[in-house]
Amino acid sequence: MSSTVAPATSTEVFQSGSYKTHLQNLNPPPPCRTKTRPIPSPPPKPLLIASPTEAGEFPVLMFLHGFLLSNNFYSQLIQHVASHGFIVVAPQLYTVAGPDATEEINLAAAITNWLAGGLQQFLPELVKPDLTRLGLAGHSRGGKTAFALALKKELATTTTLRFSVLIGVDPVDGMDTGKQTHPPVLSYVPGSFDLDMPVMVIGSGLGELRRNPLFPACAPKGVNHEQFFRECREPACYFVVKDYGHLDMLDDETRGVRGKVSYCLCKNGESREPMRRFVAGAMVGFMRAYMEGDSDDLKAIRAGDTGPIELTTAEFL
Template sequence: MATVEVKERKTVSMAVDPSTVFETGKFEVTSITVKTGIFSASKPLFIFTPTNPGSYPVILFLHGFCCMGSFYSDLLNLIASHGYVIALPQLYVMPTTSEMQEIKSASEVIGWLPSGLDPLLPTNVKGDISKLSLVGHSRGGKTAFSLALGYGRPSLPFSAVIGIDPVAGTKCFQPEPHILNPISDPFNISAPITVIGTGLGPMSASPVTCPCAPKGFNHVAFFKKCKPTCAHFVTVDYGHMDILNDNPPGITGLFTNIACKNGKGPRELMRKCCSGLVIASLKAFVENDESFLNAIYVDPSIAPVDLNPVVLIYKATSSP
């Protein structure tokens, strides 16, 4: 019967500097804006893709509450430059929709990917749908976990699930689905999981605002329900919206800047850190190269911002 093993902090021997996951990758990247109805797309999309010919794993990225997809362009260009095709659907704009409708819309996009994605990509570039991962920020993180749990009946399996400061509600408002209840029951998710949290997410930006990632409904609660293989990283000095571009435009962008407690350090470092953790996780979980993720676990100081805690738990091999 399989058992759980906690990865020991052993020296990792690598031919490549592990800190390279936190920098721009080797692939040239282009971004594509897709309107609803193009190749039967059910939602507007932003696509970030390498231009170099090849087949690349696909990421479905799910935006956070009150966020426009364009607010994530700096982060997603970094990730795509390491050899990933990213589809980011704009699932709704303010005023918001229900979370169940958001999940349904995301599932429709998943059903569209096999036929709709490749025709939009550069010549000789293909998205490998057999290596499809879910990455979601904030409420989009909850949507990612919900899809992985089978809500919305997604038509494709997932190779990995990554939540960036996922949020499932507040003490006063807990919308369906109630995926954190009961907290003692682990998620029934077979894919490996990484949860990235923020140290400032549970703090209020002002005396009249609420925390954007409140205790009991944030990354800590999500990770408590994760089964191996899983990882947990917390960026101590940064806040819930610090993965966004520096100055998102418009009233919506202004709202994202003032609604949540922000870190004092440059957002560029937070974006580099989160992109690197996503890339290292996907290399381990999708491409079977654990060296980068292990190296970060062994020496978190290679990340551009402070990480604490750092947890990495692998599922042990089964024995008779």
């Protein structure tokens, strides 16, 4: 059912967690060997990895960036998630991309396969990844890519690991209804996604609004979060955040030309921090529920405990 939800006292997931985190950019040279030791096998693409620093075995989340954005623009978001006891791997799939997403879907698959033999080499000492609890998430076009990978669309090779959960953060499947980028993910048939995992979709209330007549909406109606959720099967949950935009989960400061453009393309809220804290907290609550068996935080959000923001929609299947 749908409901309008007012802000309430936040659960701890909307604040930084108890784990100290380590953030590293991983862009190593090609693999080679020396006489003394092998050089670790590098990933197929550069990675931004956020992890706890304390000893333990932690679930893993792969997070895919939005269209023409840098993975570094999500550093605060993924560190927030990592501080609650998760390892987050955010690849840089491309710097320039055309309308066809096939290559990035296959790159995401290749990185997934690399995790099993490669990730451990680059984590802090005594931090171990639990790849039996592996989540997949993506923002904007990265959300489309995440759904496409989970649905095995246009895959040149199969993935060797199984995903436990799927999260779409304001996912977008193209410019408009009938103008989907290849391969199309949406079929416009309710409940058509044949997924064997729980799904969460988070939408931005301002994403389908134009900032000005010169630019299209960043998350146009008909190819955005609403339609993605309509095609999900149970178990699934859906949150739409009032008064925040398509890029409001990025870092407070995003540098460079791409970073500056991120402030002016989409209709935005007053600041990024509240949206980012909600997105990170909702991701933590969802993963705890379906990867760790602790549904208290997700139940609290469902009951109206939405932390720093107000929701227009909270719907569960």
